[in-house]
Amino acid sequence: MLAVIIPCYNEQYNVGRVLDELTLLNSDTILVVVNDASTDLTSQKAKETNKAFVIDLPINLGVGGAVQTGILKALRLNATQAVKFDGDCQHSSEYIKDLLKPILQNEADIVIGSRFLSEEPDGFKSSFFRKIGIKLLQVFTKILTGKVITDPTSGFRAYGSKAMNFMAVNYPNFDYPEPEEVVLAIKNDLKVLEVPVKMRERFAGKSSISALGSVYYMIKVMLAMFFIALRKHKKMD
């Protein structure tokens, strides 16, 4: 069974649309919305749809803590695969089957939807500085793990049950955990694979990383990646 985990922070205008899109998926799928202590009507809007389990975190934990909560819920519901799907409409549900394919065929534990693998130019507009930031994280990931991950900041990911159990205990406890998660997974012998996806621009709301905060973000995330790479293997529970 598949669980789609949708971490949300102040996404009252998007969450309904995201859930509508996801319910078009066939059959055996449960939707888990993790509302990370939003200050708007995200929780109500999600509950009104009656399509998802809505978990309201009493305090803001950041993306890392929210996603981990979703994974814990998915495991309790006996899900065997999970997909992380952003609550801001950037991801398209049509790619979920592509993300899951390598997991169902036992070729990967974590599959990342990459914006930079597709051959045709995509519509995803990215600022100059964001491109530099992503390039820098790509190179840094290569140095630390020896593997090329073209889109280490992509939040569109699928997890097999081994990865779910691992991340339920060890998920990076950080606001923007995606690049850390890549290093953590590879260093702990989880198989990480990328498949091409296209992402959309956000419909409503602002992106969570401001221009000013991004330098601090880069320092923090690279430091965290570095120390994750230094650490010994985590024990698998």
Add this chain to the structure above:
Amino acid sequence: MEKIQIISIIGSVLFLFFIVELIKRCLIKEAYSILWLFFGGLFLFISLWKDGVDWFAKIVGIYYPPAMLLLFLIIAVIFVLIQFSVVVSKQSDQIRKLAQEVALLKSQQTKENDH
């Protein structure tokens, strides 16, 4: 190289090594280690570039250059303490919210059991 310079280089390196070891063992979170690493690096830099201290003291107008080291040290300590205050304040707020949530859940549960 003077004796004091060698001692301060060794001291700075040991300090950085200690911080790195604490982060590796997950006893300090990366986000809270940035200040420590920054000031550790700064002290190592100052110990390696001794003339820099004199040079910088002259620019700022400090007559006794070693006093500048003490100034750096105090600034470092104040910054870290402010960071701690911010973190502690945030955490006490979060703990209050969690306690309230647990209490509300408990009262809801006993009510459901009564019915």
